[in-house]
Amino acid sequence: MTAAEPTADVFYDTQPTVLLIGDRPSDLEAAADAIARAGMRTIGTVPLAEGATALAMRSGPDIVMLEATDVPPAVAERCLTAIDALVRDRDIDVVVTAGEADTDTIAATLFGPNVQHLCNPQLIDRITALQFAGGARGMRLHDSSRDADDRLRRLNDEVARFADTLARLAGDGGGRPRFGGQVRDTSRGFRAERMDSVATIDANVVRDTIRSRRMRAAHFPPDLFADPAWDMLLDLFAAELEGRQVSVSSLCIAAHVPGTTALRWIGSMVEAGLFERYADPADRRRAFISLAPAARAGMEGYFDAIRRAGLLPA
Structure with missing residues (x-):
């Protein structure tokens, strides 16, 4: 030998x-x-x-x-x-x-x-x-493996950043645990109460925000402003205000990124406690995605803040 x-x-x-x-x-x-x-x-x-x-x-x-x-x-x-x-x-x-x-x-x-x-x-x-x-x-x-690890770390960091930002927008201070830069370090203590201001938020305002983001594609390369987490948060928030359910495939379309990328973001956002996945009670072969309480409170806090700043129509 x-x-x-x-x-x-x-x-x-x-x-x-x-x-x-x-x-x-x-x-x-x-x-x-x-x-x-x-x-x-x-x-x-x-x-x-x-x-x-x-x-x-x-x-x-x-x-x-x-x-x-x-x-x-x-x-x-x-x-x-x-x-x-x-x-x-x-x-x-x-x-x-x-x-x-x-x-x-x-x-x-x-x-x-x-x-x-x-x-x-x-x-x-x-x-x-x-x-x-x-x-x-x-x-x-291989080198491609290291590249993949880097991309996963960046995705983890982005999701953690969104989690912390939404927590601040929802007024979630006072010593509640943070995400610490890794999606898998989630804590179910990351919760916030529903704000009374949600009743004054019009779904049309959220949809207008989405439309204005899409209009950029007429003037710049679409991937220049790729921000799938924010696009999905806006879509889910608008759908909730409209009383609609959002399927996984519909949310992938709203993300405006390739399907594989969108699915990876959805999985990470679910794991981070920002999205919730649940089965269609009428058809177990289909799943819906909704905002988790923390993400919902953060979106309410964001739109409440920009309204108070005079950046929304009266």
Whole structure:
């Protein structure tokens, strides 16, 4: 045995393992390519209908990569519910790929801090998502992995900044815990009472704010002012004042960023306690997003403050 062989064995043993689940050959081929390029090892490829059984029979894997584009809602509910229960119980990271039309169906079943949603992804999107998941195990495989870690830290910092800003707008002082720069350092103590001023806030004023933001795209590149957290907060606040519910897919559209980016923001905002996700009581295959009490109070505080400053119509 040469000196290089033990090193190769150790590298192989420490590669994150991925169980690949899906039905469409083209998607499975793209996923397998991404897994290999991410420096990971596929330990099996199984159809969606057999995914939960295959997962239950294995001591691993480290990651489940699920290709779910164009999966019928009834099939998704039956198969993904079982997979969701297993990955939650065993704390397995999931990368799930779907099309825009599948967003609500998938988000109603698979959602949480261990799940990354990809919408019509390119190869680099799949690789980045896998390396996010691999990063939880201390992986540092390629430069793209470090870039992914940097992007995740920036997202965490942005969400934490929004949380603290909303807390201040809602008058949430007095020693309540702060977020400390990491989304996962959330505290349910981050709450604020509903303000009486909400009754004087007109949904049309919020919609006008949204329209004025969109008008910038006629004069500047749209991505120059990309601010998905604020766009989603405004949309949810306007919908609440109008008495409407907002689906995950609708909120992705309101974010005005690519679907994968919007889903990542939604997941982080839910985890941070700013958004709340709940099932449609009439159809369990669809999920809605609403403002959490802290975010609602912050939005009320913001619009109350700009009204008192004379920046809103009387």
